[in-house]
Amino acid sequence: MFDRLREDIAAIRERDPAARSAWEVVTCYPGLHAIVLHRFANACWRAQWRWLGRFVSQMARFLTGIEIHPGATLGRRVFIDHGMGVVIGETAEIGDDCTIYQGVTLGGTSLARGAKRHPTLERGVIVGAGAKVLGGFTVGAEAKIGSNAVVVKPVPAGGTAVGNPARIVMPAVVSKPAKDEAKREGFCAYGITPNADDPVSLAIHGLIDHASTQTQRVDEIVAALERLGARVEAMHSIDGAALVDLKRLCSSMDGKVTAEQEAR
Numbered sequence: 001m002f003d004r005l006r007e008d009i010a011a012i013r014e015r016d017p018a019a020r021s022a023w024e025v026v027t028c029y030p031g032l033h034a035i036v037l038h039r040f041a042n043a044c045w046r047a048q049w050r051w052l053g054r055f056v057s058q059m060a061r062f063l064t065g066i067e068i069h070p071g072a073t074l075g076r077r078v079f080i081d082h083g084m085g086v087v088i089g090e091t092a093e094i095g096d097d098c099t100i101y102q103g104v105t106l107g108g109t110s111l112a113r114g115a116k117r118h119p120t121l122e123r124g125v126i127v128g129a130g131a132k133v134l135g136g137f138t139v140g141a142e143a144k145i146g147s148n149a150v151v152v153k154p155v156p157a158g159g160t161a162v163g164n165p166a167r168i169v170m171p172a173v174v175s176k177p178a179k180d181e182a183k184r185e186g187f188c189a190y191g192i193t194p195n196a197d198d199p200v201s202l203a204i205h206g207l208i209d210h211a212s213t214q215t216q217r218v219d220e221i222v223a224a225l226e227r228l229g230a231r232v233e234a235m236h237s238i239d240g241a242a243l244v245d246l247k248r249l250c251s252s253m254d255g256k257v258t259a260e261q262e263a264r
């Protein structure tokens with residue numbers, strides 16, 4: 001239990017630049033209080049003490065402004081920042097390392113009792129302030145939901161959904177190096193990837209990508225030529241001998257090598 005609490009506190013300190021100490025997190029973060037109380041409510045729910053689970057959940061809502069149904073499943077290191085107005089439905093599932101801001105609803109659109117009515121958030125999803133994610137679909141790992149988005153369809157892993165109704169804006173717009181950079185630097189606070197929209201940074205990353213693709217292609221061509229018997233080292237300094245070598249190779253590939261050609 002204390003291990004879970006310790007990692008919750010560490011996750012909050014990592015993801016909220018405003019968190020200055022563990023003591024501040026323990027005493028001033030309603031998201032943490034709601035999650036700790038939810039663990040108790042969820043244990044009651046699973047033990048079939050349904051009323052007690054609901055009651056604890058309502059007490060937590062009264063104290064924190066965050067309503068988590070006791071039947072909802074929460075992973076590890078989930079962080080609900082600010083939290084006021086968050087509603088998480090009964091069949092919602094939230095993966096490890098997800099971050100949810102104030103005013104988020106993980107809600108349902110169907111009244112079918114016992115059915116999966118609420119969304120599943122896979123690992124590392126960030127849900128912006130005021131977003132509504134409605135329905136029993138999945139939001140893929142590391143996806144981002146923009147603030148105030150209304151999401152009614154699945155979001156692919158790594159995608160970003162914005163607007164009402166939400167559209168996927170940029171699964172590929174953030175270049176891979178920028179994403180990797182963000183990963184190295186840690187959590188992208190508020191879902192914003194550092195330098196992702198800086199045109200100079202994007203251009204440089206584009207050039208690096210291009211250069212590395214070209215290098216890879218050249219390596220593949222060299223490997224193929226070497227397999228066919230060419231002295232590729234010599235070709236670097238395009239001298240006469242190397243050219244002859246290359247010509248011979250091309251001719252042999254065409255199956256047209258003749259003694260005459262060699263003499264020439």
Ligand SMILES: CC(C)(COP(=O)(O)OP(=O)(O)OC[C@H]1O[C@@H](n2cnc3c(N)ncnc32)[C@H](O)[C@@H]1OP(=O)(O)O)[C@@H](O)C(=O)NCCC(=O)NCCS
Pocket residue numbers: 082101127128129130144145146147148149160161162163169170190191192193196197
């Ligand atoms: C969605 C989000 C994660 C995208 O951030 P990003 O990776 O930096 O993307 P950009 O800002 O470059 O935006 C990409 C496009 O989406 C649009 N967009 C971004 N956020 C949007 C939102 N919430 N609603 C509607 N459109 C949005 C931008 O206008 C832009 O559109 P364009 O390409 O037509 O110009 C971010 O804007 C967001 O909403 N984060 C949540 C922050 C939050 O809730 N903070 C609460 C702190 S208390």
